[in-house]
Amino acid sequence: MDWQAIGVSVRLALATTAILLVIAVPLAGWLAFTRRRWPVLVEAVVALPLVLPPTVLGYYVLVALGTRGPFGKWWQEATGSTLAFSFTGLLIASVLYSLPFAVQPLLAAFQGVPRRLLEASDVLGRGPAGTLVKVVLPLSRAGLATAAVLTFAHTIGEFGVVLMVGGNIPGETRTVSISVYDSVQAFDYGAAGRTSAVLLVFSLVVLTATYSLQRRGTRNWVRV
Amino acid sequence: MTGGTLDVHVRRHSVDARFTLPLREKAITVLFGPSGSGKTTILRCIAGLDRTDRGHVAMNGVTWDDGRRKHTPSRHRHVGYLFQDHALFPHLTVEANVAYGLPRLSREQQRHRVHAALAAADALSCVGRSVSQLSGGEAQRVALARALASEPGLLLLDEPLSALDAPTRSRLRTELRRMLERSRIPAIIVTHDREEALALADQVVVVIDGTVRQVGPPAEVFDRPTHADVARIVGIETATPGVVADSDGELVQVAVGGLRLTAVSTVQPAEPHRPGDQVLVCIRAEDVALELPERDGSHRSPRNQLAGRVTGVTAEGALVRVDLDAGFRLTAYITRPALEELDLSIGSVVVASIKSPAVHLITRYTAGE
Numbered sequence: 001m002d003w004q005a006i007g008v009s010v011r012l013a014l015a016t017t018a019i020l021l022v023i024a025v026p027l028a029g030w031l032a033f034t035r036r037r038w039p040v041l042v043e044a045v046v047a048l049p050l051v052l053p054p055t056v057l058g059y060y061v062l063v064a065l066g067t068r069g070p071f072g073k074w075w076q077e078a079t080g081s082t083l084a085f086s087f088t089g090l091l092i093a094s095v096l097y098s099l100p101f102a103v104q105p106l107l108a109a110f111q112g113v114p115r116r117l118l119e120a121s122d123v124l125g126r127g128p129a130g131t132l133v134k135v136v137l138p139l140s141r142a143g144l145a146t147a148a149v150l151t152f153a154h155t156i157g158e159f160g161v162v163l164m165v166g167g168n169i170p171g172e173t174r175t176v177s178i179s180v181y182d183s184v185q186a187f188d189y190g191a192a193g194r195t196s197a198v199l200l201v202f203s204l205v206v207l208t209a210t211y212s213l214q215r216r217g218t219r220n221w222v223r224v
Numbered sequence: 225m226t227g228g229t230l231d232v233h234v235r236r237h238s239v240d241a242r243f244t245l246p247l248r249e250k251a252i253t254v255l256f257g258p259s260g261s262g263k264t265t266i267l268r269c270i271a272g273l274d275r276t277d278r279g280h281v282a283m284n285g286v287t288w289d290d291g292r293r294k295h296t297p298s299r300h301r302h303v304g305y306l307f308q309d310h311a312l313f314p315h316l317t318v319e320a321n322v323a324y325g326l327p328r329l330s331r332e333q334q335r336h337r338v339h340a341a342l343a344a345a346d347a348l349s350c351v352g353r354s355v356s357q358l359s360g361g362e363a364q365r366v367a368l369a370r371a372l373a374s375e376p377g378l379l380l381l382d383e384p385l386s387a388l389d390a391p392t393r394s395r396l397r398t399e400l401r402r403m404l405e406r407s408r409i410p411a412i413i414v415t416h417d418r419e420e421a422l423a424l425a426d427q428v429v430v431v432i433d434g435t436v437r438q439v440g441p442p443a444e445v446f447d448r449p450t451h452a453d454v455a456r457i458v459g460i461e462t463a464t465p466g467v468v469a470d471s472d473g474e475l476v477q478v479a480v481g482g483l484r485l486t487a488v489s490t491v492q493p494a495e496p497h498r499p500g501d502q503v504l505v506c507i508r509a510e511d512v513a514l515e516l517p518e519r520d521g522s523h524r525s526p527r528n529q530l531a532g533r534v535t536g537v538t539a540e541g542a543l544v545r546v547d548l549d550a551g552f553r554l555t556a557y558i559t560r561p562a563l564e565e566l567d568l569s570i571g572s573v574v575v576a577s578i579k580s581p582a583v584h585l586i587t588r589y590t591a592g593e
Contacts, residue, residue, distance in 0.1 A: 116311040119273050122298040123305040124325035124374065134324070138315045 001194045004171050005179035012087070012175060013155040016094040020102040020151050021144070023095070028106035029132045033118065043107075047100045054097065058164025061093045065165065090166040090173050097161045101150040109143020110136055142214045149210040153203055228284040228410070230378070234262075234269045235279035235291065239434035241266050242279075245427065247378060247410040252401065254425035254442075255414045258457055262434040263414040264308075267380050270412065271305045272298035283378070304371030304409070306381040310363045312355045318342075318366050319351060325374035341373035342366070344407055346399065361392040368400075372407055379404065379411040385420060397423050418459050422446060430454050448584055452504050455586055461509040461545075461555035468501040468585070478585060480505050481551030486527050487583035497585065504586040505552075511582035512556035514546065514574045516566055528580060530554070534572045537563070550576055 027046070031039050049057055065072045065083040072083050083089035113136050121131040137144065159177040166173030168182065176199055183192035228247040234240070239262035245253055255263040268274040269289065270281055278291040288296040298305075312321050322338045329337060342348050347365035350358060358366060364384065371379060384400065385393045401424050404411050415421055421428055421442060428445040430438040437451045449455040455463045466480030476487045476497045485505065489497055497503070517531060532550030539545075544563045548554045554576060558566070568574065 114311070116307055116309060117313060119298070120305070120307060120311040120313070121324070123271055123273070123301075123303065124370070125299045125302075126324075126327075127297075127299060130327075135313060135315075 001191065001198065002174075002176070002179040002183075005174050005176050005195070006198065008087075008171065008174060009156050009176040012090060012094055013152045015091055016098055016155040017102075017148050017151045019091070019095050020098060021148060024099070024102035024106055024147060025132070025137070025144075028103050028110055029128070029136065031103070032107055032110035032136075033128065046103050049097050050100050054158065054160025055164055057097060058093065058161040061089075061096060061161070061165050065089045065092065084165065085167040085169060085173060087166075087172050090162060093161050093165040094155050094158065097158060098151045098154045101154045102147045105143045105146040105150060106140065109140035109146075112143075113139045145210055145213055149206060153206060156199070156203070228377070230270070230412075231280070231282040232266065232270060233276070233279040233291075234266045234281070235277045236265055236269060236274060237434075238262065239265045240279075241431055241434060241436045243429050243436050243439055245412075245429075249408045249410065250405045251410045251426050252404055252424050253410075253412045253427045253429060254421045255412060255429050255431055256418075256421040256425070256445075256457075257416060257431035259416050261416075261431045263416075263431050264382055265434075266431065267305075267382055267412065267414050270378075271303055271380050272296060272301050273305075302374075302377050304374065304376035304379040306364075306367055306371050306379070306384050308383045309387055310367040312358075312363055312367055312370070314355050316355065318347075318353050318355065318358070321355065321366060322370045322373050324370060337373055338369075341369040344372055345369035345403055359392075360388045361396060364388065364396065368403065372409070376409060379407070379409050381411060381413040383414055383416070386415070386417070400424065418446075418457075430457070432457065447508070449506065449586060452586055455504060455506050460506040460584075461557075462505070462507040462512075462553065463586075464505050464552045464554075466503050466505040466585075468497045468499050468503060470499055471497045475580065476585060478503060478505060478583070483530055483551045485530075485578070485583050486580045487585050488581045489585075497587065501587055506584040506586060507554065507578055507582060509545065509555040509557040511578060512554065513577050514556050514558055514562070514566060514568075515577070517573055517575050528583065529575055529577045532574060532576050534568050534570055534574060537568060537570065546574075548574070548576060 031043055062084055063069050067073060067076055067082055075083050083092065117135055117139070118131055121135050126134060157177060159181070162173065162175050162178055166175070168174050168178050176195060180192045180195050183189070183195065230245045230247050232244070233242040241262060255266060257263050265274060269276050272288060272295065275295050276289050276291045279289070280287060280291050281289040283301070287294060288301055313324065316324070319338050322341055323334050326334050326337055342351065345365045345368040347362065347369050350362050350366050355363070364387070385396055388396060397420055413424055425442045428440060428442050429436055430445060432453045438445050438449060438454050445454065446458045449458055449460065452463070464480055466478040466485070468476055469479045469484060470477040471489065473496055474489055476489045478485050478487055487505070530550040532548035532554060534546060535549050536547035537544060542559065543557045544560060546556045546558060546568060548556065556576060566574065
């Protein structure tokens with residue numbers, strides 16, 4: 001069993017989830033409560049990873065992060081290291097790739113908060129940020145949990161993007177899915193099976209825990 | 225807060241309502257009108273929850289909304305707003321709800337202010353409970369406490385009692401006026417309930433079909449409506465067309481249903497009633513007294529005594545509604561003992577008398593128009 005790959009995957013998934021929640025909460029808040037029309041465009045861009053093949057997304061990210069790409073070049077000048085085929089580069093790609101899995105559950109949860117409560121908060125003197133922290137987030141706990149779990153699970157399971165952007169460097173960018181793929185390519189079905197089984201059990205446990213939490217969460221807000 | 229002015233011209237969808245209110249301490253203004261007439265829209269525009277479309281909202285000369293670019297957000301208007309459905313935060317305790325608008329105060333000051341606000345709204349019994357454990361009436365008191373806690377310059381209450389059951393509503397109605405007076409904050413209350421308007425208002429703004437039809441103290445609006453639509457919604461039981469026969473500037477003779485009634489003119493001297501004016505004759509049922517005709521059949525009397533035949537008798541609570549055909553449809557309210565004494569049934573003949581000041585005329589068409 002490839003414990004090293006499991007370690008990389010878990011580290012990547014945790015970091016992606018943490019970064020995405022920081023980005024997705026204000027983004028979803030803005031999308032949910034703005035009165036302008038053009039944010040549908042932003043919403044569409046956020047949802048792109050759902051429909052684009054991972055290889056296409058991975059290709060664009062690779063080009064952008066490579067030393068010839070604008071971002072990759074700036075990064076190299078700033079830090080002295082390259083982004084492509086590094087854990088950091090993989091992390092950036094993962095954040096983009098899992099963006100809809102964080103934003104969409106949050107958006108749905110935020111939109112489910114009764115408008116009256118937002119108006120009440122406004123009249124009582126709180127600005128948009130205060131209302132988000134004091135009213136919207138506490139009433140969106142189930143949505144937050146869903147966003148975190150989906151992002152985590154989706155990052156654990158990603159393959160195409162990792163292959164394109166991260167390559168296959170043990171301990172750096174070689175994730176579980178790549179490891180399983182490698183084992184199968186090498187006709188090592190035993191190793192592939194063991195790693196897959198660990199991933200399967202782990203995923204099932206995480207999803208079961210989330211859904212049970214969610215059920216309990218929704219019951220509290222029946223009387224809004 | 226003393227002697228401010230609220231200048232409102234709300235234009236939004238089908239609403240086009242304009243009025244100016246002096247906002248004295250303790251003054252309660254009621255926006256009164258049927259459901260769907262635009263009262264809530266007006267209130268929301270004053271609070272800044274909605275924007276006016278080419279109208280304006282100004283408080284004490286400060287423009288809050290000019291109907292175009294300028295729109296002061298609700299959080300900077302320093303108003304208190306009581307939502308019809310309370311809109312308490314379900315994830316916070318009662319105290320946290322009331323303290324919500326006071327983030328800048330120290331913990332000690334907050335505690336003090338919350339206690340005072342809950343006391344003012346008679347909601348101290350709700351302390352320590354979660355919002356989901358409150359009854360409708362308690363939730364409304366807590367919501368009022370929350371609105372009072374930040375000591376706003378103006379309180380806006382949207383149908384504050386309509387979500388409550390009838391006994392709670394009537395109890396809270398009398399208390400609400402006392403609480404508002406004690407808070408000294410001028411208030412604007414939206415309601416479609418006549419009794420609520422009468423019980424609470426110092427000033428009534430009648431809103432029908434999105435426009436303001438009459439502004440005045442409740443006694444004036446309810447007893448002297450200036451418009452047929454207003455007469456209808458303030459619940460004047462008898463409103464029948466008539467023609468002015470004679471007027472000396474103070475007393476007006478009006479022909480209605482082949483009879484003559486005398487009314488006391490209350491119209492501004494600038495536009496007195498003239499013979500030929502078509503008017504709506506409004507008489508409230510409680511201003512009509514009934515008695516039996518004299519035995520010799522005569523009921524001649526100088527003024528406003530009419531013979532009528534009873535066409536309907538309906539019990540309404542402690543009172544009985546008697547419909548008469550007196551040449552026109554006339555409705556009277558009498559007590560149950562009076563009904564028994566008069567021994568009225570359909571077809572009985574009675575004499576109805578109405579004091580002249582209780583006959584109110586609404587001009588519909590001026591003579592010569």
